[in-house]
Amino acid sequence: MTLFRSLFPGLLAVLLPGAALAQTPSQFGCSLLENASVAAIEGSDGVFYRIQSDLRLQHPMDDIIVQRLAELSRVLAEGGTTLIYANVPTKGQAMPAYLPPDAVDYGYDKTMMEANYLDVVTRLNAAGVPAPDLMTAMKSAPEGEQVFFRADFHWTPEGARLAAKAIGETIRALPAYSDVTPVTFKTREVGKAIAFSGLRRELQGFCLNAMPMAEATTFETARSTEGPVNDASDIFADGGETAAPTDTGGTVDIFGTGAAEATLALVGTSFSDSEINNFSGFLSEYSGIEVVNYAITGGNQFGSITSYLTSPEFAAERPTFLVWENPIYNSLAQFGSTPLDELIIAAGPPCDIPVGAKPSGPQTLRAGFEAGSLKANDALLFDLGTIGARRVTVTLETATGIKRTVRIERGERLRATGRFYLRLTPYWLPDLTRVAVEFDRPLGDQSTIMLCPPSKGDAS
Incomplete structure (x- = not known):
């Protein structure tokens, strides 16, 4: 065939x-x-x-989503964390020079594509969400230097470097950076490597000859014994040898570098998780801050940040900066309001108001409320008290017997933190009096339901 x-x-x-x-x-x-x-x-x-x-000409971000991101940014800032939203451009936006003439047959318009990207980052910045312009940064690559792999949709090490440079420059310009003492990092070349590409494997079946592999010269980044870096624009130009590399690719102790040091957590997709591009290493170098990488391949737009913000690590100690990497085509409106609601609640003050929940089965907790005591904007934390739970089924019941049920799930690629947050707004009724939660694991001594206090800026 x-x-x-x-x-x-x-x-x-x-x-x-x-x-x-x-x-x-x-x-x-x-x-x-x-x-x-x-x-x-x-x-x-x-x-x-x-x-x-x-x-595609349009990867829009609705004003509602911009407002919700601004709310998430504000709530994180109240807890001492500055959010940076890294909006990854499409291959057609950041590397248009190789497009064939028949791309226009599919509606491609270079001017509109670029305007679309700039519109999103401009509105985010205007709303108070730092969003560096990665498209322009990646288009600044020298002629012939490809910022995406030829037969794959991920960025090359050079694309990752340029993106990290733009993000680092944004971080250094933020007010929160005035209290940071930068750490010096050095990056060195370590040889060629080939990354697996699912896209290449799929397309190869339509081609007679072997397509290009996702091959690149790779790098590693580690702390240097030199003094602080003052000029971020010159960091990569040094290219000197490094000390022994520091592993920042896993979910390690984000605060192991010392309490006095600024911290930077990276959440995102396979763009951040891939080892071949050294994105987190470049980000450490250009920001002057040790990066701990919580990115998840296959977690889509919310998997990584949900896993992190609902984790005990985040609850115990919050980072100075949080970089959320997400490709522009991964719409934050895809799954409705629930994912962003959960992030905003998890980012807010600790949910520590007891509601007197009692077990009513091996996997179920129940709590009762007086009619009118729960408000529409209230939120609840359902905490198994240990890791492992991936699903909860919440049943909300009114005094007159009306029941509403909602299920919150964590996919297999996400961390099973055992902590689930729910804003009542979409399900609330004035006479809501009973709440039950069924976990997919047996209850433990620490299993609980907690009411979440409003954030400082929440007028409700």
């Missing part, structure tokens, strides 16, 4: 609906890439673009 596609691409383009009418000849004998499970097109120099995620 592969040979048939290669010999008769024009005929198949007529016979099969959705096939492009005119395509640039393939360097790798590829055809019908638009029919792959991840539809793609081939550009020049063996660069491939996903049609939906990389070429």
